[in-house]
Amino acid sequence: EAGVVQSPRYKIIEKKQPVAFWCNPISGHNTLYWYLQNLGQGPELLIRYENEEAVDDSQLPKDRFSAERLKGVDSTLKIQPAELGDSAVYLCASSLGLAGRTDTQYFGPGTRLTVL
């Protein structure tokens, strides 16, 4: 079974440029998460989707970050414009989405963003 797929794996851009990250979750997983991970830190949740609905985006900086999951499968996370402090690893994860239960998240390899 294929795991969570993310692309690109690495991205280097200059500040003020836009950037987009793509995620394909595990087949059959209804819940999709975007996390930000700084060096030496644990992942921090940016946004969570249940199917195509964003149900938790309280930590997403909405002035520059946006996300979508139009058909309830793939998802895109965008930053426009990027700032130096956005340099980090952006992780995507998915889970079955079991109602009323904690279920295990499976992570993709992440996109390492460097903003110059």
Added chain:
Amino acid sequence: GQNIDQPTEMTATEGAIVQINCTYQTSGFNGLFWYQQHAGEAPTFLSYNVLDGLEEKGRFSSFLSRSKGYSYLLLKELQMKDSASYLCAVVPGGSYIPTFGRGTSLIVHP
């Protein structure tokens, strides 16, 4: 909010046993995860505890005490490939989403 505390770094010798502790303070509790993350790679699931006690899975075991807000991950017969970051993640009450600690970087040396 949640407060999750784990040591920043630990070192151990190949073949030895190491215990990585995690303490937490949350409003309610719906479980605790341990993940392993090698440098530059995705976190991978190791264990999930929701009831008190020890869960053993091969060389890795995870323990939980809800009354003490405490968990540990026990790694036996350490191998060089066990060098990685180990993330403790706690699911607070009223939620099904874990909050991650900053991780413990384990270095295994010959």
